Amino acid sequence: xxxxxxxxxxxxxxxxxHNAAFCRPCFIFFFQRxxxxxxxxxxxxxxxxxxxxxxSGGKDSLAxxxxxxDLGYRTVGLHLALGIGDYSHISTTKTVEFxxxxxxxxxxxxxxxxxxxxxxxxxxxxxxxxxxxxxxxRHQFDRVAFExxxxxxxxxxxxxxxxxxxxxxxxxxxxxxxxxxxxxxxxVHERFARKVKPLxxxxxxxxxxxxxxxxxxxxxxxxxxxxxxxxxxxxDMLNRLEAVMPGSKLTFVQDFLKSGRPAFSPGTDGAPxxxxxxxxxxxxxxxxxxxxxxxxxxxxxxxxVPRTASGSGR
Amino acid sequence: xxxxxxxxxxxxxxxxxHNAAFCRPCFIFFFQRxxxxxxxxxxxxxxxxxxxxxxSGGKDSLAxxxxxxDLGYRTVGLHLALGIGDYSHISTTKTVEFxxxxxxxxxxxxxxxxxxxxxxxxxxxxxxxxxxxxxxxRHQFDRVAFExxxxxxxxxxxxxxxxxxxxxxxxxxxxxxxxxxxxxxxxVHERFARKVKPLxxxxxxxxxxxxxxxxxxxxxxxxxxxxxxxxxxxxDMLNRLEAVMPGSKLTFVQDFLKSGRPAFSPGTDGAPxxxxxxxxxxxxxxxxxxxxxxxxxxxxxxxxVPRTASGSGR
Numbered sequence: 001x002x003x004x005x006x007x008x009x010x011x012x013x014x015x016x017x018h019n020a021a022f023c024r025p026c027f028i029f030f031f032q033r034x035x036x037x038x039x040x041x042x043x044x045x046x047x048x049x050x051x052x053x054x055x056s057g058g059k060d061s062l063a064x065x066x067x068x069x070d071l072g073y074r075t076v077g078l079h080l081a082l083g084i085g086d087y088s089h090i091s092t093t094k095t096v097e098f099x100x101x102x103x104x105x106x107x108x109x110x111x112x113x114x115x116x117x118x119x120x121x122x123x124x125x126x127x128x129x130x131x132x133x134x135x136x137x138r139h140q141f142d143r144v145a146f147e148x149x150x151x152x153x154x155x156x157x158x159x160x161x162x163x164x165x166x167x168x169x170x171x172x173x174x175x176x177x178x179x180x181x182x183x184x185x186x187x188v189h190e191r192f193a194r195k196v197k198p199l200x201x202x203x204x205x206x207x208x209x210x211x212x213x214x215x216x217x218x219x220x221x222x223x224x225x226x227x228x229x230x231x232x233x234x235x236d237m238l239n240r241l242e243a244v245m246p247g248s249k250l251t252f253v254q255d256f257l258k259s260g261r262p263a264f265s266p267g268t269d270g271a272p273x274x275x276x277x278x279x280x281x282x283x284x285x286x287x288x289x290x291x292x293x294x295x296x297x298x299x300x301x302x303x304x305v306p307r308t309a310s311g312s313g314r
Numbered sequence: 315x316x317x318x319x320x321x322x323x324x325x326x327x328x329x330x331x332h333n334a335a336f337c338r339p340c341f342i343f344f345f346q347r348x349x350x351x352x353x354x355x356x357x358x359x360x361x362x363x364x365x366x367x368x369x370s371g372g373k374d375s376l377a378x379x380x381x382x383x384d385l386g387y388r389t390v391g392l393h394l395a396l397g398i399g400d401y402s403h404i405s406t407t408k409t410v411e412f413x414x415x416x417x418x419x420x421x422x423x424x425x426x427x428x429x430x431x432x433x434x435x436x437x438x439x440x441x442x443x444x445x446x447x448x449x450x451x452r453h454q455f456d457r458v459a460f461e462x463x464x465x466x467x468x469x470x471x472x473x474x475x476x477x478x479x480x481x482x483x484x485x486x487x488x489x490x491x492x493x494x495x496x497x498x499x500x501x502v503h504e505r506f507a508r509k510v511k512p513l514x515x516x517x518x519x520x521x522x523x524x525x526x527x528x529x530x531x532x533x534x535x536x537x538x539x540x541x542x543x544x545x546x547x548x549x550d551m552l553n554r555l556e557a558v559m560p561g562s563k564l565t566f567v568q569d570f571l572k573s574g575r576p577a578f579s580p581g582t583d584g585a586p587x588x589x590x591x592x593x594x595x596x597x598x599x600x601x602x603x604x605x606x607x608x609x610x611x612x613x614x615x616x617x618x619v620p621r622t623a624s625g626s627g628r
Binding site: 170171172173175178230233234236237238240241244245248251252255256258259260263264265 | 484485486487489544547548550551552554555558559562565566569570572573574577578579
């Protein structure tokens with residue numbers, strides 16, 4: 001019988017890269033303590049800060065929010081209803097139900113109702129859905145944080161996400177991205193919040209186990225647009241390495257922060273300006289989100305799509 | 315029918331990462347021209363230089379030597395008989411036969427006859443065979459180049475080798491290794507030759523096809539010690555990426571040389587000293603090979619192994 005590393009009772013989960021096994025209560029304790037240590041060690045935020053937590057309805061972001069609530073941090077959830085069919089509807093339902101059950105405040109932005117659903121943006125601008133989605137998320141996260149006075153924005157990116165992104169940046173030697181990648185991104189614009197990733201040392205497997213042990217009801221399906229995404233190829237590569245050498249992902253990310261990143265000097269982009277339309281950070285007169293919206297409007301005008309029918313709601 | 319990119323006749327081989335297909339003569343031309351361009355672009359050596367080519371008997375090093383002979387470079391082969399059982403005997407036979415057929419000079423160092431076979435070194439020093447082998451090769455290559463007046467030493471490392479080594483250095487963020495990795499290593503000691511890798515942009519698949527088209531008879535088996543080597547895991551990871559995104563390996567290595575490597579500053583090791591025993595480069599009084607040999611001798615004395623019987627031949 002495999003025994004719990006902490007209490008020696010029967011273990012229910014084995015964490016190979018920590019060479020450890022835990023019973024259910026001790027794993028929850030271990031998990032939450034790991035998150036707390038990341039928050040403190042990386043000076044992400046304190047118990048006094050008001051933290052906006054970006055919540056998609058998936059296991060990672062709900063697990064993150066769950067831990068932060070339990071650890072006594074002051075949090076408000078932020079959910080974007082992206083308008084990606086059933087996937088988005090289920091995601092929103094699960095998120096709203098979680099907030100209700102835990103009696104915590106949730107801000108929901110309904111992009112579909114605003115005529116800004118991801119499929120609409122992608123269709124009218126000829127961009128890959130994932131590109132439109134990334135631009136949308138960055139803008140909406142920043143905007144809601146700013147308008148509601150949050151100085152800290154937390155996302156559910158886990159170790160697998162961080163390792164895959166790092167590998168992608170390395171495979172193309174994106175040195176400016178490498179100079180910035182990490183669990184804490186300090187604001188470079190007056191309207192920006194500090195962006196933090198408290199789960200950056202915790203594997204996807206661990207958050208899945210945590211969500212299961214805690215009875216968190218999350219959307220299980222992946223976003224339909226993510227099928228075949230490059231990121232998944234990188235995750236697959238790293239999983240193969242992890243299977244042969246447990247701990248590889250964690251070493252990769254931690255050694256990067258310690259030895260790799262210092263080698264890359266920050267780019268010479270300079271500080272961003274402010275967007276003439278929305279006032280958020282921009283390089284140029286318009287921010288990338290307002291540029292995206294303008295493109296959509298022009299295409300809709302050309303295509304003679306009545307804006308009210310597409311639900312742009314102005 | 316797939317057509318040759320150069321002559322439009324029937325193609326026999328497809329090179330996905332170059333988005334090209336070739337007939338047999340055009341592939342040989344294409345392959346040799348690629349090697350020549352690497353040599354010239356990276357200023358590895360000229361037609362006036364005397365080049366010592368390290369030849370294991372495998373497809374890469376024999377293909378390299380074959381190309382260099384055809385391109386008219388002045389080469390001499392260097393083969394180490396490593397004493398790893400049948401694998402080594404077959405390797406030596408294939409190398410000797412190649413040199414004979416092409417009527418080129420080959421220097422063979424018989425480590426087994428000198429009592430310095432890799433299994434002996436590994437057994438008496440408790441090191442992994444691959445570590446003992448690496449130390450041996452570096453020393454013997456340097457020594458033979460120096461004693462025979464060669465200023466350039468060429469090895470058969472191909473794109474897969476280079477990409478796998480790069481990935482390994484990146485996974486552990488070995489910044490001092492990253493600062494130096496590349497197709498040309500300039501000498502940092504008076505007895506060192508310049509070390510060059512003319513096949514660094516050519517995939518293992520391409521060298522296999524080249525060797526087959528040219529009728530080169532090489533040792534097909536991998537070294538029995540390489541089973542399960544970490545390097546193979548990295549190669550496997552990169553092959554999966556290459557299958558999804560052809561050209562990934564080449565981009566990884568080339569972008570590293572262009573954008574990645576400049577970020578890493580060379581280590582502060584300082585110049586090496588000279589070994590008190592053999593006079594080759596060392597950090598400390600003895601070079602790592604002479605330290606290894608001394609360890610073996612001490613262990614053999616302790617174990618009462620008669621040196622002559624083990625064949626040390628002094």
